[in-house]
Amino acid sequence: DVKVTQSSRYLVKRTGEKVFLECVQDMDHENMFWYRQDPGLGLRLIYFSYDVKMKEKGDIPEGYSVSREKKERFSLILESASTNQTSMYLCASAGQGETQYFGPGTRLLVL
Amino acid sequence: AQSVTQPDIHITVSEGASLELRCNYSYGATPYLFWYVQSPGQGLQLLLKYFSGDTLVQGIKGFEAEFKRSQSSFNLRKPSVHWSDAAEYFCAVLNTGGFKTIFGAGTRLFVKA
Numbered sequence: 445d446v447k448v449t450q451s452s453r454y455l456v457k458r459t460g461e462k463v464f465l466e467c468v469q470d471m472d473h474e475n476m477f478w479y480r481q482d483p484g485l486g487l488r489l490i491y492f493s494y495d496v497k498m499k500e501k502g503d504i505p506e507g508y509s510v511s512r513e514k515k516e517r518f519s520l521i522l523e524s525a526s527t528n529q530t531s532m533y534l535c536a537s538a539g540q541g542e543t544q545y546f547g548p549g550t551r552l553l554v555l
Numbered sequence: 556a557q558s559v560t561q562p563d564i565h566i567t568v569s570e571g572a573s574l575e576l577r578c579n580y581s582y583g584a585t586p587y588l589f590w591y592v593q594s595p596g597q598g599l600q601l602l603l604k605y606f607s608g609d610t611l612v613q614g615i616k617g618f619e620a621e622f623k624r625s626q627s628s629f630n631l632r633k634p635s636v637h638w639s640d641a642a643e644y645f646c647a648v649l650n651t652g653g654f655k656t657i658f659g660a661g662t663r664l665f666v667k668a
Contacts, residue, residue: 448598475654484564486645486660487599494654502655534598543589544656546598 447471448547450535456553463522465550467535474540476518478502478510481532481549493518525554557582559646561659568636569667576631576662578646586648588629589656590620593643602644605629616640641666 451466469476475494479487479502489502491510499510507529511519518537522529532551536544558581568574580586587606591599603614610622620631629646646659 477656479658484660487658489655492654500654536599538656543601543604544599546591546600548598549596551596 448535448537448545450533450547450550452550453548454551454553456555457522457525458555459526461522461525461554463525463552463554465520465522465533465535465552467518467520467537467547468516469518469537469545470516471537471539471545472515473537473545474515475538476512477536477538477544478508478518478520479534479536480504480529481534487534490520525552527554530554557586557648557650557657559648559657559659561644561646561662563662564660565663565665567665567667570638571635574631574633574636574640574664576644576646576664578629578631578659580627580629580646580648580657582627582648582650584650585622585624586650588620588622589647589649590614590618590629590631591645591647591658592616593645593661595642599645602631636664636666638666638668640664 448469477492478490493499493512509521535547538544560579589604590602643663649656
């Protein structure tokens with residue numbers, strides 16, 4: 445069965461802290477994605493990766509960076525967390541041109 | 556630019572009633588089309604997808620969707636709603652050969668007894 449896991453379900457951080465969100469998939473998918481989800485805005489793509497060490501900016505990359513050192517793992521980094529980054533963060537993986545499989549999400553609160 | 560419109564922010568239906576959730580997309584060619592469901596506090600789960608062929612596609616949990624090229628629509632339907640269907644539903648498009656899936660803003664479904 446397909447599985448995408450995210451390191452935390454809930455996270456509380458302070459303004460200015462560096463935050464790491466980890467995502468792991470067990471499907472050998474090439475493509476991995478990070479979205480943030482806010483009420484009324486749907487899912488907005490932050491970054492995606494189509495191969496190890498490859499990354500592309502999505503629609504809202506400002507304030508974020510990513511790392512993909514291994515095929516199964518895709519990390520989202522908030523270099524200096526701000527209150528406007530309080531949100532639900534969803535990771536997904538997909539084979540080429542296929543369905544995206546989502547993790548359960550991380551709800552991040554920045555105080 | 557590609558876009559996906561779900562015109563209804565929320566819908567309330569009675570248990571046992573039929574359901575139709577609307578989705579319109581803007582894209583030059585026929586993209587891949589998806590419906591996902593998100594239960595409270597959870598990630599998204601695929602309900603069904605359309606890539607080509609028969610324009611009426613069946614999904615899980617008794618859902619179906621019909622692709623209408625002339626209307627650029629991909630509406631989701633269910634003949635009889637159950638209380639467990641209360642969730643948020645997202646329509647999405649992926650351009651063929653591309654990486655980026657575009658999601659609609661979502662429609663929240665409420666089911667009343």
